[in-house]
Amino acid sequence: MKPALLASALLLSIACAQELQSTPAQQATAAPPAAVMQRGQQIYQSYCKTCHQANGQGIPGVYPPLAKSDYLKDKQAVIRALVFGLSGKIVVNGKTYNGVMPPAPYNDADLAAVLTYVYNSFGNSGGIVTAQEVAAVRKAGKPGQKK
Numbered sequence: 001m002k003p004a005l006l007a008s009a010l011l012l013s014i015a016c017a018q019e020l021q022s023t024p025a026q027q028a029t030a031a032p033p034a035a036v037m038q039r040g041q042q043i044y045q046s047y048c049k050t051c052h053q054a055n056g057q058g059i060p061g062v063y064p065p066l067a068k069s070d071y072l073k074d075k076q077a078v079i080r081a082l083v084f085g086l087s088g089k090i091v092v093n094g095k096t097y098n099g100v101m102p103p104a105p106y107n108d109a110d111l112a113a114v115l116t117y118v119y120n121s122f123g124n125s126g127g128i129v130t131a132q133e134v135a136a137v138r139k140a141g142k143p144g145q146k147k
């Protein structure tokens, strides 16, 4: 191998190694892996779609939209909603909802995948949710609830 070629091969492998070690902040801007999107879509179709509808538009007054939902800005709140369920009054894109979402019966990796899918679908602005983030929320426990 020519030295120049060797050097670029070396650089490439360093770049790959760094990508594997990327921090959560870096992951937030990266495109999600195809396998994660696929798994997320599968879960969305078989579970979330029943209420939030095929295009994430929800049902006015009953199920809030996931498409361009301003609620998605608070990632921790979103993870908490899925892990522990969500009920009571919430405001999404200026409209009030007062329904009940049961806890989603999925493990950390699956919840991370479906949320990553939601953040990268329906015209939403992207972002990645990791299994570690879901695990941390689960571990912290439901807010206001005695353990």
Ligand code: HEC
Residues within 6 Å of the ligand: 043, 044, 047, 048, 049, 050, 051, 052, 062, 063, 064, 065, 066, 069, 070, 071, 072, 078, 081, 082, 086, 087, 088, 089, 090, 092, 097, 098, 099, 100, 101, 102, 104, 114, 115, 118
């Ligand atoms: C049984 C119906 C039902 C299912 C299934 C369901 N949700 Fe929900 N979801 C709701 C309701 C109802 C609310 C609003 C709860 C409230 O008013 O307090 C909600 C709220 C939300 C919110 C916060 C508000 C918003 O629109 O941004 C997100 C995010 C969300 N759901 C995501 C999901 C995802 C992802 C899944 C699948 C893993 C899912 N939901 C499955 C009924 C459901």
